[in-house]
Amino acid sequence: SHLRGALEGHSVFDFDMSATGHNTWKTVNKVLGETRKSFKNDPLKPFVSGESCYELHMQQNPAYLQRYQFWTLMLSGAAGHTYGAAGIWHMATPEEHGNWGGWDHQPYDLTTWNEGMHFPGSAQLGRGKALLASLPWQKFKEHPEWVGKDVFAAGIPGKIRVIYQPIRGVYKWNGIEVKNIEPGSWSAFYFDPVSGRRYDLGKHELSGTWKSPNVPSPQDWVLVMKKK
Secondary structure (H helix, E strand, C coil): CCCCCCCCCHHHCCCEEEEEECCHHHHHHHHHHHHHHHHHCCCCCCEEEEEECCECHHHCCCHHHHHHHHHHHHCCCCCEECCCECCCCCCCCCCCCCCCCCHHHCCCCCCCHHHHCCCHHHHHHHHHHHHHHCCCHHHCEECHHHCCCCCEEEEECCCEEEEEECCCCCCCCCCCEEEEEEEEEEEEEEECCCCCCEEEEEEEEEEEEEECCCCCCCCCEEEEEEEC
16 A cells, blocks of 8 residues: 555554544545555555544544444454544643644634543443454454445454444434354344443344344444354
8 A cells, every 4th residue: 555655664664554634434435445455465464544533623523433433444454443532632722722733823623632532432432442352353354245235344254243334314223134144043232332332132043144133223333243
C-alpha cells in the first residue's frame, strides 16, 4: 500500500498505522479498504487505523459512526483501533480552542477536553474491546461468505463467529441471516454495542443457513455464535 512507500527501509517498523482523516463515511470506507489491502503487503504486518473520524470533531462523526468503524475494521482484519474525540486531542479549554496548526488559528470546534472525555463513543468502544478481549480475536479472519451484503463477519471456522449488523433503519427488527454454518450444536447471544448488555439466544442444532431471532431493538447489533 502507499504506507509502505512512505519511507525507505520499512523493515524498521513493526506495524502499519494510517492517519486517514475525519470526513465521515468517506473516511470510514477508505480506511476499511486500506485494512483489507494491508493483507496483500509483503511482508505482512499488523495494520491499525491510527486516526480516523474522531468523535464529534468539527461536530461530525457521532457515536454510531464510532461503533461502525470499530466493529467493521476489527472484523475486517485490523490489529487494533485508535479512538479520538473533539476537545481532547487538541486539549481545548474555554479560554483556548487549541488549534495551533493551520487555518490561521481557526477553531475546529469549541469542545473542551473535559467535555470530550465524556462522549458516549469512548465507553461504547471500551465495551466492544472488552468483548473481543474475552475471545481469541487475534486468530480471527474475515469471512464475508458467512453473511449477506453490508454485514460484517469474522471468526474461526467451526468454532466461533462474530457478526456485526449495522443499523438498517426504523422498524427493522428482523434477525440476521447466517450462511455456510458447519453442522452441529451452536450457542449464540446478541451483544448490544451501546450498553454492553447480552441477550442469550440459547442453543441450536444448525447446518447451512440460519436466521437468528429478531434483534432486541432497531439499532446495530453484534451476534456471537460458538460451536459446542
